[in-house]
Amino acid sequence: MTLLNIKNLATNGKIDDPMVIKSCTETQKWKISALTPKKLAEKLGNQLVNFRIGTIKKDDIQWENECQYIKASMSEFLDWNDSKFTSEPFSKLDRSENWAYADYIYIKDLFKNVPDFKFTDEIDWTLLGFDPDEGLDAAIWVGTKSSHTACHYDSYGFNLVYQVFGRKRWILFPPSDSENVYPTRLPYEESSVFSQVNMLNPDVNKHKRFSRAHPYIVTLEPGDLLFVPHHWWHFVENLELSISINAWFPLEQDYHCRLHEAVTQLLIQTVTQSDPSLSQWLISKHQTPTFNEGLSIVEQALTTSEDFSIVEKTDRKTAKSSETPKKCLCNIAQRSAILNTENCYIPASYCIEHLASVFEHWTHVKSWNQNALKEARQKRCRLDRPQLTSNDFARCLTAPSVVECIVSELYRQFE
Ligand SMILES: O=C(O)CCC(=O)C(=O)O
Numbered sequence: 289m290t291l292l293n294i295k296n297l298a299t300n301g302k303i304d305d306p307m308v309i310k311s312c313t314e315t316q317k318w319k320i321s322a323l324t325p326k327k328l329a330e331k332l333g334n335q336l337v338n339f340r341i342g343t344i345k346k347d348d349i350q351w352e353n354e355c356q357y358i359k360a361s362m363s364e365f366l367d368w369n370d371s372k373f374t375s376e377p378f379s380k381l382d383r384s385e386n387w388a389y390a391d392y393i394y395i396k397d398l399f400k401n402v403p404d405f406k407f408t409d410e411i412d413w414t415l416l417g418f419d420p421d422e423g424l425d426a427a428i429w430v431g432t433k434s435s436h437t438a439c440h441y442d443s444y445g446f447n448l449v450y451q452v453f454g455r456k457r458w459i460l461f462p463p464s465d466s467e468n469v470y471p472t473r474l475p476y477e478e479s480s481v482f483s484q485v486n487m488l489n490p491d492v493n494k495h496k497r498f499s500r501a502h503p504y505i506v507t508l509e510p511g512d513l514l515f516v517p518h519h520w521w522h523f524v525e526n527l528e529l530s531i532s533i534n535a536w537f538p539l540e541q542d543y544h545c546r547l548h549e550a551v552t553q554l555l556i557q558t559v560t561q562s563d564p565s566l567s568q569w570l571i572s573k574h575q576t577p578t579f580n581e582g583l584s585i586v587e588q589a590l591t592t593s594e595d596f597s598i599v600e601k602t603d604r605k606t607a608k609s610s611e612t613p614k615k616c617l618c619n620i621a622q623r624s625a626i627l628n629t630e631n632c633y634i635p636a637s638y639c640i641e642h643l644a645s646v647f648e649h650w651t652h653v654k655s656w657n658q659n660a661l662k663e664a665r666q667k668r669c670r671l672d673r674p675q676l677t678s679n680d681f682a683r684c685l686t687a688p689s690v691v692e693c694i695v696s697e698l699y700r701q702f703e
Contacts (some may be wrong), residue, residue: 292314294416294417295537304508305517315416316451319531320410320450321510324531325430332398332399335362338358340357340391343387344385347486348489355571362390365388369432387435387436390429390511393585426533427533429530436525437522438482439487441519442482443481445538448514449516449534451532451535457508458507461521463518466521469485474686476571477568500650544593550589556576560576566678586698
């Protein structure tokens with residue numbers, strides 16, 4: 289019998305806050321739990337792996353479209369990490385100035401040439417209540433200290449993250465904070481919505497509403513399992529050499545998200561065609577389809593989301609007329625009981641007050657106040673009218689709130 293049925297809890301709305309299970313008994317049974325960077329390098333031999341390279345800057349994050357991408361073996365990566373002699377391309381990168389991240393690599397692809405590797409022996413999602421054919425597209429993330437992923441949310445499903453080696457810090461924000469973290473589709477990556485806020489040094493003059501956001505902060509250690517609910521924002525940073533794995537699991541509302549994504553893709557295609565310089569925002573892995581291909585993807589998504597759109601519309605009406613913010617508001621004690629594990633805790637106590645001790649430079653976010661807002665507004669009025677660029681216009685046109693209006697209009701027109 290499954291003791292910890294995460295699938296049931298997550299898909300039936302019994303947990304809708306992030307949750308960490310410290311030293312999770314179930315996942316520690318997985319063979320992959322014993323993986324270390326050294327063992328990984330031995331298993332993979334000379335096989336080349338993609339690494340994302342960023343510059344170490346104390347208070348500046350690196351967006352994916354600003355990173356370099358290289359291919360090297362895992363052992364070259366480890367030698368470089370330890371400042372040992374290594375060959376190109378790592379030898380060209382100054383270790384003290386750069387970080388490297390083999391991020392979001394499908395486990396099945398990475399280990400396809402490793403003879404003794406069997407996915408279900410390594411990772412057994414059934415121990416968490418999933419069916420044997422679920423979670424097979426899990427990804428692995430191997431990064432040096434300071435490597436990070438810019439703040440974003442994933443369009444589909446919910447996410448389970450297992451920390452295998454080293455420590456990794458997650459800063460999460462609820463979907464209700466969306467307007468406080470300034471969503472954008474530039475840079476564009478299919479199914480990721482980025483925040484414009486620099487999480488290592490937020491500019492509160494530029495992003496005023498960020499001071500109202502509600503971060504949940506947690507440091508994952510080896511053996512910890514993190515549940516990331518649907519559409520929760522996250523900024524993730526490796527605090528030391530780290531390995532983690534994750535998988536996204538589908539939810540019913542993904543039908544609606546698929547239509548939202550299809551419309552966004554079509555708009556991105558349109559703006560990059562009108563001004564090719566906007567292509568700098570495309571994260572290289574992804575190619576946008578032609579306009580007609582994009583249109584037919586929207587059409588398909590509209591057809592498959594039709595049934596769901598009826599539910600969505602009803603939900604939206606109810607949401608407006610009711611003040612209840614959440615489907616499921618059970619307290620920590622109740623949830624611990626549901627999970628039937630002593631090691632479970634919810635990092636909800638990591639609220640805004642906690643920030644100062646985590647990031648000293650965030651203290652100015654806390655001290656920022658209404659007077660500062662007034663001053664900033666007056667200053668802006670004194671400035672000359674800023675010039676509207678194609679970049680500004682593209683950012684507005686592809687903004688998730690605008691796309692949501694288009695999606696609603698599509699539902700109305702094709703009812
Ligand atoms: O671990 C990371 O750097 C990012 C992980 C992430 O974005 C995710 O699992 O959704």
